[in-house]
Amino acid sequence: MATGTLTIDLNAVAENWRALDRLTGSGTETGAVVKADGYGLGSGRVARTLAKAGARKFFVAVVEEGAAVRQALGEGPEIFIFSGHMAGDTDMISDLGLVPMINSVDQLTRHFEALPGHPFGIQLDSGMNRLGMEPGEWAAVAELVMAQGPAMVISHLACADEPGHPMNGFQLEAFRKMTEGLDCPLSLSATGGCLLDPGYHFDITRPGIGLYGGQPFDTASKPVQLSLPIVQLRELVPGEAVGYGNTWIADGPATIATVSAGYADGLIRAMGNQGQLYADDTPCPIVGRVSMDLITIDVSALSHVPSHLDILGPHQGVDDLAATAGTIGYEILTSLGQRYNRRYIG
Numbered sequence: 001m002a003t004g005t006l007t008i009d010l011n012a013v014a015e016n017w018r019a020l021d022r023l024t025g026s027g028t029e030t031g032a033v034v035k036a037d038g039y040g041l042g043s044g045r046v047a048r049t050l051a052k053a054g055a056r057k058f059f060v061a062v063v064e065e066g067a068a069v070r071q072a073l074g075e076g077p078e079i080f081i082f083s084g085h086m087a088g089d090t091d092m093i094s095d096l097g098l099v100p101m102i103n104s105v106d107q108l109t110r111h112f113e114a115l116p117g118h119p120f121g122i123q124l125d126s127g128m129n130r131l132g133m134e135p136g137e138w139a140a141v142a143e144l145v146m147a148q149g150p151a152m153v154i155s156h157l158a159c160a161d162e163p164g165h166p167m168n169g170f171q172l173e174a175f176r177k178m179t180e181g182l183d184c185p186l187s188l189s190a191t192g193g194c195l196l197d198p199g200y201h202f203d204i205t206r207p208g209i210g211l212y213g214g215q216p217f218d219t220a221s222k223p224v225q226l227s228l229p230i231v232q233l234r235e236l237v238p239g240e241a242v243g244y245g246n247t248w249i250a251d252g253p254a255t256i257a258t259v260s261a262g263y264a265d266g267l268i269r270a271m272g273n274q275g276q277l278y279a280d281d282t283p284c285p286i287v288g289r290v291s292m293d294l295i296t297i298d299v300s301a302l303s304h305v306p307s308h309l310d311i312l313g314p315h316q317g318v319d320d321l322a323a324t325a326g327t328i329g330y331e332i333l334t335s336l337g338q339r340y341n342r343r344y345i346g
């Protein structure tokens with residue numbers, strides 16, 4: 001079999017959720033963000049695991065993702081939609097009991113007209129300028145909204161992965177001002193905010209990346225291993241080139257392993273001549289460009305060449321790999337392709 005094996009340890013995901021839950025006080029409920037198919041790991045499997053661990057509030061980006069999570073979880077857990085109530089969403093919101101986070105007066109009007117009495121939340125913009133009602137807009141409708149009893153009022157931090165960033169305090173203050181005296185659950189923090197002081201935790205947290213082993217949750221368990229089979233070995237003499245564009249030339253005798261996976265599997269071209277794979281504990285550099293389905297690796301240093309090389313695992317997490325390619329762990333995870341043979345533990 002020439003497909004790579006993506007092993008996803010659901011026990012590690014549950015362990016990360018419990019660890020993030022312990023970081024915040026007993027008055028704070030820990031939700032779970034499972035958008036983008038559970039950051040690429042499978043939203044149904046991840047959501048079921050976390051529901052078993054005790055999570056009752058799940059967050060996704062769009063209603064279609066909410067539908068998949070509802071199917072996996074059945075009735076009971078709450079599923080919140082960050083993009084709110086868009087035209088065309090009404091039937092799914094209603095039939096599947098999804099809770100839109102209303103982002104604007106337009107969405108508010110749509111929701112109240114289409115589904116009077118159906119639960120909703122509110123997303124406020126505390127300074128990120130991306131989603132949510134701005135202070136003036138909110139002030140105009142707050143009284144009307146509060147009379148309907150929103151399920152929660154949330155905002156999102158732009159710089160929470162940098163604890164010392166002045167934007168954190170600025171947004172905290174803005175969120176406090178906009179929610180002063182409100183009688184409903186409040187939520188400000190994603191993974192980064194869970195690691196800030198308790199003033200940021202409010203009633204509900206919304207960790208995503210930390211569940212999946214990514215920064216800024218440094219002490220997270222790493223749930224992902226990606227092992228790629230070597231399809232062919234090639235002995236090079238000095239001066240021979242590897243791959244498209246001849247970007248790597250052997251300066252001595254070299255053994256090149258060609259593994260089966262490439263940029264079509266989310267192993268992006270920026271890893272060419274940059275990243276490394278592991279033969280057990282030994283790092284082996286990627287040489288030449290990454291192709292659509294293949295990557296070439298210099299394994300000359302190995303006394304024994306194994307059948308597979310690991311690109312994600314205990315020695316190299318998603319953030320390590322991301323760093324070699326000038327991106328972030330989030331992008332590596334959510335780009336993981338559909339061709340891998342997926343194995344779930346737990």
Ligand SMILES: *Cc1c(COP(=O)(O)O)cnc(C)c1O
Binds near residue numbers: 035155208210
């Ligand atoms: C994606 C997202 C989260 C989760 O963020 P992480 O950094 O992955 O923990 C929480 N809240 C909102 C509004 C989001 O868009």
